[in-house]
Amino acid sequence: MQNDKEEDFGNIKKLIKMVQHDYPQFRVIEGKKFAFRPPKTIIVGPFAPFCELTFLHELGHALCGHKCFRLDLERIKIENEAWDKAKALAAIYKVPIDEDYIQDELDSYREWLHKKSRCPNCGLTRYQTTDSLYHCPRCESFAG
Numbered sequence: 001m002q003n004d005k006e007e008d009f010g011n012i013k014k015l016i017k018m019v020q021h022d023y024p025q026f027r028v029i030e031g032k033k034f035a036f037r038p039p040k041t042i043i044v045g046p047f048a049p050f051c052e053l054t055f056l057h058e059l060g061h062a063l064c065g066h067k068c069f070r071l072d073l074e075r076i077k078i079e080n081e082a083w084d085k086a087k088a089l090a091a092i093y094k095v096p097i098d099e100d101y102i103q104d105e106l107d108s109y110r111e112w113l114h115k116k117s118r119c120p121n122c123g124l125t126r127y128q129t130t131d132s133l134y135h136c137p138r139c140e141s142f143a144g
């Protein structure tokens, strides 16, 4: 007998089974937080509202072959890419798409980037070089 709590997440369990069948190259394991760990592990959990979409988003990262990224701007780009892929997958697996949820997720990355790129000295938006360091156009020109 299944208890009620497990019953609620029947959809995500079914979806994971279908995905594992369709994409046997990826390994799906349960963990604390949804994530894609390159090259082939998708971590699932906790099972909460919109977890099907989140799962498809992580599958999106996997299918796009996302690995690591050096620049935070690249991070925003791959998050967008993974959501585009997730939307295509959602149509295939008949998972309802919630635009608000997706935009909220993307906003949290934009906000994170905005905070991270602010110069702690003068508040100006800094830029990041390929060595992943941030530079402030104002403060660094004075320092030089």
Ligand SMILES: [Zn+2]
Residues within 6 Å of the ligand: 057, 058, 061, 078, 079, 082
């Ligand atoms: Zn992501």
Ligand SMILES: [Zn+2]
Residues within 6 Å of the ligand: 119, 120, 121, 122, 123, 124, 136, 137, 138, 139, 140
């Ligand atoms: Zn500055």
